[in-house]
Amino acid sequence: MTQAQTLVKALNALAKGPQFTYSKARAAARKDGNVDWAKTKARNEDFNPEVDGCESFVMMDGSLADWSSASFSYSAR
Numbered sequence: 001m002t003q004a005q006t007l008v009k010a011l012n013a014l015a016k017g018p019q020f021t022y023s024k025a026r027a028a029a030r031k032d033g034n035v036d037w038a039k040t041k042a043r044n045e046d047f048n049p050e051v052d053g054c055e056s057f058v059m060m061d062g063s064l065a066d067w068s069s070a071s072f073s074y075s076a077r
Helices: 002-015 022-030 037-043
Strands: 064-068 073-076
Touching: 002 022, 002 064, 002 073
Parallel strands: none
Antiparallel strands: 064 073
């Protein structure tokens, strides 16, 4: 869960900024070496930015940086 918490903190700081987009979230996640990109891609297979807002990211330790459109923020799970 620690891996997700670290990424969530960084992503939520970005989300508070102006013009936050899913591409900015993805760019920040790419800088984090703990993201499991194969599992993240599988989880977001049907991702649509117009509907979903942002992607969720699966971490190497199995934790999740999960996007919530309702709160416009990420949470660690």
